[in-house]
Amino acid sequence: MARQTAQQLYAEDYAPTSVWAVDATLPAGCALPLPDVADIVIVGAGYTGLSAAHETAAAGRLTVVLDAGPIGGGCSSRNGGQVAFSIKPDYQKLERRYGAARASALYEEGAAAVVALDELVRRERLACDWRDNGCFIGAHTPAHYEALQRLADEHRRRLSTPIELVPRSRQRDEIDTDFYHGGLVFPADYSVHPIKLLNALHARAVSVGAQVHDHCEVLRFSRESYGISVYTTQGFIKARQVLLATNGYTGALSPWHRRRVIPVGSYQIATEILDPSFVKSMVPKARNLGDTRHVVMYARPTPDGRRIIFGGRASAAEQNLTRVVPRLVRMMQQVFPQLTGVRISRAWMGFVGFTFDSLPHMGGVDDLFYCMGYCGQGIPLSIYYGRKAGLKMLKRAESATALDGLTFPTRPFYDGFPWFLPAAIHIYRLRDRFGW
Numbered sequence: 558m559a560r561q562t563a564q565q566l567y568a569e570d571y572a573p574t575s576v577w578a579v580d581a582t583l584p585a586g587c588a589l590p591l592p593d594v595a596d597i598v599i600v601g602a603g604y605t606g607l608s609a610a611h612e613t614a615a616a617g618r619l620t621v622v623l624d625a626g627p628i629g630g631g632c633s634s635r636n637g638g639q640v641a642f643s644i645k646p647d648y649q650k651l652e653r654r655y656g657a658a659r660a661s662a663l664y665e666e667g668a669a670a671v672v673a674l675d676e677l678v679r680r681e682r683l684a685c686d687w688r689d690n691g692c693f694i695g696a697h698t699p700a701h702y703e704a705l706q707r708l709a710d711e712h713r714r715r716l717s718t719p720i721e722l723v724p725r726s727r728q729r730d731e732i733d734t735d736f737y738h739g740g741l742v743f744p745a746d747y748s749v750h751p752i753k754l755l756n757a758l759h760a761r762a763v764s765v766g767a768q769v770h771d772h773c774e775v776l777r778f779s780r781e782s783y784g785i786s787v788y789t790t791q792g793f794i795k796a797r798q799v800l801l802a803t804n805g806y807t808g809a810l811s812p813w814h815r816r817r818v819i820p821v822g823s824y825q826i827a828t829e830i831l832d833p834s835f836v837k838s839m840v841p842k843a844r845n846l847g848d849t850r851h852v853v854m855y856a857r858p859t860p861d862g863r864r865i866i867f868g869g870r871a872s873a874a875e876q877n878l879t880r881v882v883p884r885l886v887r888m889m890q891q892v893f894p895q896l897t898g899v900r901i902s903r904a905w906m907g908f909v910g911f912t913f914d915s916l917p918h919m920g921g922v923d924d925l926f927y928c929m930g931y932c933g934q935g936i937p938l939s940i941y942y943g944r945k946a947g948l949k950m951l952k953r954a955e956s957a958t959a960l961d962g963l964t965f966p967t968r969p970f971y972d973g974f975p976w977f978l979p980a981a982i983h984i985y986r987l988r989d990r991f992g993w
């Protein structure tokens with residue numbers, strides 16, 4: 558594929574920011590000074606932190622949420638907005654590891670997280686471009702299509718949500734490409750506008766009394782007789798309990814958690830504004846899109862139906878956007894050759910939080926709690942488990958989850974810098990190239 562010049566690649570309005578910021582802004586931070594004392598301090602104002610804050614503030618606890626950057630400035634304002642069943646390991650793997658009861662419970666919770674978000678959005682009429690548009694997963698090779706058939710059988714045995722196998726002969730009903738060898742449709746998946754969802758969750762938390770402060774980094778904390786001393790760039794708070802909701806942005810603040818979360822860059826581009834009928838011709842049912850490659854790719858039309866957004870892992874090492882955009886464009890044109898010549902208007906990235914067992918983790922004792930590690934698919938899980946984390950801090954019985962009691966694993970020689978990632982991604986690339 559010929560290399561494109563910057564003029565051919567970038568639209569005049571190009572900006573290295575997320576497409577979601579075109580028609581939505583991040584919430585403003587709390588105007589009050591930090592309190593000297595709080596019942597609960599939550600570190601991280603993304604979906605996890607705001608969901609937890611809603612529970613604790615609604616229960617009358619003085620709840621203060623602190624974010625080092627803007628509110629939602631981590632993944633929660635820059636994701637792809639695809640809402641799906643998001644427990645990564647397959648059922649057999651979970652059953653081998655933990656036994657049938659825990660495996661089933663984890664699967665049920667993965668499904669419950671999606672249902673709970675759908676109910677929340679509808680019940681409270683959250684204005685977040687919520688759509689039940691479903692998702693198409695393309696088979697990268699004929700063998701992958703056979704694997705998808707087995708996956709569909711397994712899905713039907715374990716979950717009550719619908720699933721449809723789409724042979725290559727009917728693929729164009731879902732996506733206008735020959736790139737795939739058939740695929741699967743999950744009709745009960747949803748899509749959302751990430752920043753609008755963030756604003757709605759922020760407004761919910763604030764409406765019950767939570768204080769959400771931006772640009773207030775937590776530098777360190779120490780255990781005291783009354784709870785935890787929290788030292789921030791804006792002052793000091795005596796807290797009774799602290800929740801770490803820092804996911805892929807977990808840093809030096811807590812080396813124990815940093816050794817357990819693997820930050821992985823995920824990159825996205827959005828096209829310039831296109832004719833809506835052209836977008837519809839490519840993705841007739843406005844589905845979310847993904848495929849079976851190991852190196853993840855995901856795409857979808859924007860809610861206004863005027864752009865395609867396309868994301869994934871464009872390079873083995875973390876790169877700046879200038880190097881990543883041409884690669885993502887080539888990947889996008891492989892799937893949609895009809896987008897050749899279409900320019901890019903937005904590009905952005907964020908750090909998702911993977912874990913060594915591909916499961917999220919939450920827990921804590923007495924005064925220090927955590928909830929993180931959604932492995933790149935955290936919209937439903939962060940809201941579901943964030944709420945549970947809030948309930949755990951309140952010591953409520955309904956805080957129980959299938960994650961309770963799981964060990965949060967690390968590996969020798971891992972201190973938070975994923976030195977092994979480039980090698981792992983190279984291996985995945987080879988497996989994708991040769992269809993293994």
Ligand SMILES: Cc1cc2nc3c(=O)[nH]c(=O)nc-3n(C[C@H](O)[C@H](O)[C@H](O)COP(=O)(O)OP(=O)(O)OC[C@H]3O[C@@H](n4cnc5c(N)ncnc54)[C@H](O)[C@@H]3O)c2cc1C
Pocket residue numbers: 600601602603604605606623624625626627628629630631632633634635636637638639640641643773774775776802803804805806807808810823824825855868905906907908909929931932933934935936937939
């Ligand atoms: C490009 C991209 C695409 C994605 N697409 C999807 C998708 O389509 N579907 C899906 O389900 N998921 C997707 N995700 C993942 C999803 O967005 C996340 O799993 C989810 O937003 C996690 O929310 P969170 O609140 O746990 O973490 P975040 O939103 O990342 O928030 C963590 C916050 O902690 C703050 N923080 C860290 N350290 C400190 C400190 N010391 N003091 C104060 N604050 C601190 C950070 O500033 C950050 O704001 C995507 C992610 C990315 C990056």
